Amino acid sequence: MNHPSPKGSWRWMAYETNAGEFNCLATQERQTAESMMRSIFRKVDCVHCKFSRACLPFGLTPEEVGHLETIVKRKRPINSDEYLFRQEDHSNSLFIVKSGSFRSFIWDIDGGEQTIGFYLPGEFIGLDALRQGGRHHCSAVALETASVCELPINRLNELSAKIPKLQSQFLRIIGSQIVSDQVTIVLLGNRSATVKVAAFLLAMSRRYKALGYSGTEFNLTMPRHNIANFLGLSIETVSRQLGSLSNSGAVSIKNRGVQIKNLTLLEAIVEPGLTNQYSCANY
Amino acid sequence: MNHPSPKGSWRWMAYETNAGEFNCLATQERQTAESMMRSIFRKVDCVHCKFSRACLPFGLTPEEVGHLETIVKRKRPINSDEYLFRQEDHSNSLFIVKSGSFRSFIWDIDGGEQTIGFYLPGEFIGLDALRQGGRHHCSAVALETASVCELPINRLNELSAKIPKLQSQFLRIIGSQIVSDQVTIVLLGNRSATVKVAAFLLAMSRRYKALGYSGTEFNLTMPRHNIANFLGLSIETVSRQLGSLSNSGAVSIKNRGVQIKNLTLLEAIVEPGLTNQYSCANY
């Protein structure tokens, strides 16, 4: 929970709710306590899930979705800084973010870490465990109170064999993940600090928009040093670039709150390279 | 074909053969013309393919491999600089490198390109086309005369539904690809030019070794500017780093020929980061 609360912390309430959903709203658009309360016991099966069109149920008949439901485990919410899984953990499951957000990273031998990516609702985590041996190659921690759907790989395979549409949708999602990683490689490969930071903001904007939230006003759920580490920059450089993007009028930054003031300008800054490519990650 | 030939070009001969296999041998170990000739009409179905243990047939019964054979298309060899597919091409197929090597890259708007990765025999290309829409997100060109197996995705899905082991092996390979991309992200993210170049050589060494070739003596199949572009460095910096690695006694570089002189030293240079991680890409 990175946004200020009227009184005390809402974290207790997030437990057993899908409160993480609210974290991408800008400060002034924050939900009231009432609306949060109303959503506490909301039904969140696949049929009612707002992300299902970008998830496995897409294209399936209601009956087939029912079959899928039977293999989905819905775990208790995960608190901020809690691990979803750790590097080298054995795993027989994939995870889909239902609410909140995650960060994945790889440990260096010397104890440092390299952030691999960030995950918003509707996105898959843990595809790296598909490889031989089934061990995770990276760790994933919650950036805020979050919840996930867990999918046992074996059972998903069994079901995929019976439901061809599920199979092909699964592969489409995997393909999107691969493309997303490729785009990250492009971003890190040859770009200036300015373009990296601008592209990062633009990508977050597009991802939030694709999720049905505001694409022009949102809160970053990760601290600066995670952004810096992800982009291969120092914290200071990220801060300076955010400052200069603010000065140019492209965006307005207030702590973790972001307003896109001039989308065209922001796109123009990113343009020398990858505007079309660095769009919403998993679509 | 990047290595010198005793007389004239062998390129004509590579056509309709699997000559690309020879390109990763060091100069002094090159096959004679005779042995190349003998291999021209060698049978290269899945059962006889030396890469099958890292490919889809792994773990399948001979009968199941026979079924797999029926959907594999074996295309004519691809010449150096010829495209396997182009960005935005519609595609219903995956490809597996049978011989030779490939480079994949993304076009920038301004006409520049960013290399995404290199592909050696036994490795999969084109998984990015699995995503929604089935369009390739990158282009792939042959770095030398090469050949591939083509796998229509639809037919692979059909067969996977019938052969669970095929399904899980396919997912394992995809998982390896994802891990490989993640490792590239780590490499590009925070490393010095020295470590990037050393890690690149170390990775090539391990990949060749895993393929059954020499891990201490091999030829790079790509020009310097491809390496530089891939690593996010300038050509000059790559050249300088290769020079300093030579001076340190870790390796010996002669044009595209590489000899690993002191593996321990090379690993030590890469160590601050990702020795274990940046190993053979697709295993």
Added chain:
DNA sequence: CGGACCTTTGACCGCGGTCAACCTATGTGG
């Protein structure tokens, strides 16, 4: 032999890392 391309080497300098100080937000205990 001549030309195109690849690779190396040197000189210069700017982007971005590093170090340091300061500012701000949040939480804790007196």
Added chain:
DNA sequence: CCACATAGGTTGACCGCGGTCAAAGGTCCG
């Protein structure tokens, strides 16, 4: 309610790594 501690974020000064420009080999080809 304020003093203080802590963590996160910003800003400034400095300088080194690596990009850029330029020129000179090397290698392969017709």
